Amino acid sequence: MPNTEKLFIWKACNNILPTTQNLFRKRIVEEPNCPICLHHVESIENAIWKCESMRDVWGLCSMKLQKRSLQNQSFRELVINLMKEVNDEVLIEMAVVAWRLWKRMNELVFQKEFTNPLIILKQTRQKLQDLRLLQSNTSISTARQVGCVEPMNQWKAPPNGHYKINWDAIIDQKKCRMGIGTIIHNWEGQVMCTMRLNKPLFLDPNLAEAYAAPHVVLLRQEIG
Template structure:
């Protein structure tokens, strides 16, 4: 197959094989029958999401140290939460980075954590977006702006379309939490405007447990706040 199929067809084949295995297990262990056309449709969608996510991930630009200065403050009494994910493909781990700042540009909270996860960029970014919303919810913030450099995740959060993939269900959880807030919006920004969250995500891969800072800032981002 490697000699006759291109990369796109191979990814679809692998996705279909995986869905067939899940379909078998669903029938054997839960006695639930999934229609064959559903298997193909789901597998094709997952393969497409993976391709788009890799395309976006590959096009991101490495930020310069001064890029954090391009970040803009939110309106009065509104908080802005930037999120990003960092992926360690060799170890199958994802680093989570979230920074929340107020209308004066002051950092009020940061979150760093890492988890074992299949290194799918779209899935990783959707999980980190959810973590950002959970953090704001825990801090009882009612007016927030979310910013991330994953265009696909931003569009999915803004949309209303149902998606039963792993990523789609995480996005649905994110929307549900956001609806509990008074005012919220989500925006796509370039990596240049998201460098602090990116540094937090990279640093998170070194940690053994989750770290939330409500006073002070982690050393890994201090040079970006000068």
């Protein structure tokens, strides 16, 4: 669900939207009635769902939203039930439409403009289509990234009668130190010898590995 609609639904479920009912309780407005019908108190439920002007829009939505009735439910209870009963796409549609209806209410109050239900439906469908496209592109991008990951090189034993020496160096820039690790395997993969060194030296990884090379040679000579 988009962040804008998610935040709006959260505010609606917690009844902290500035409906005229809430504004009236705080003595900010003189009347708690709906700015559209002027007859019913503009509660959260009325502002988003119950008002006849809102029902005109919900009647154009998905079948599961068309037939939904609040009855004695709060908007919060409606959302909880929808989360249990419908799929994500219908839930997102509900959130997008609810946000558009609230936006339309504010446009009426502050700009004296009232958006036709068909325009809201068109805006909602476009938003849902954009979300599907975004999700599809994200899935493709993720699949490509996964497909481009190179598999890690697996260690292979040396030919019969031979030994393999592997070494690496790491650096700690904060402490200005480097560490060297060496391990020697035989042709059966058994560990024959290991060596570790810790020196207050190079901050460059390439120089650290170059410094490690002669120590590896000396180790090989010592074990024969």
